[in-house]
Amino acid sequence: MTSPSRACLPAAVKLLAARDHSEQELRRKLLRRYGGEETDAALAVLKARGYLNxxxxxxxxxxxxxxxxxxxxxxxxxxxxxxxxxxxxxxxxLAGYDPSGEYDRAIALAARRFPRATAADAPKVGRFLAARGFDGETVLAVLRHAYGYD
The missing domain is CATH 1.10.10 (Arc Repressor Mutant, subunit A)
Structure with a gap:
């Protein structure tokens, strides 16, 4: 593996200073301007220094x-x-994710997003919650509780 060019490594550090990037995100951005070997070398340096994890x-x-x-x-x-x-x-x-708060988060989100929703709005609320990644069981529980939907 070659060493990173004088431009590639500083560019990578500048990108990381702006916001956290995954290795894949950073690789994709660097490959727009630099070669594969330079990019690989810069990423290796950043990983070795603990800046990319x-x-x-x-x-x-x-x-x-x-x-x-x-x-x-x-x-x-x-x-x-x-x-x-x-x-x-x-x-x-996500190994330590506690699903017990999922319902509370969903009901609070639905109340914030749709403060004046009625039973007629339940399908729209359900689609919104499903799009936000709440599982079907949680979505149905929210719709039943908050909107009397069955």
Missing amino acids: DDYLAGRLAARYIEDGQHGRLGIRRRLMERGLSKTAVDAA
């Missing part, structure tokens, strides 16, 4: 997504995978 990133993002309450477990998984994180890293990040 997909497992750590997956854990941080999962915690943030859980905390913001905007997504269910499936939605969080999808968002992490879209960031280019490996299935192994995503599984590890």
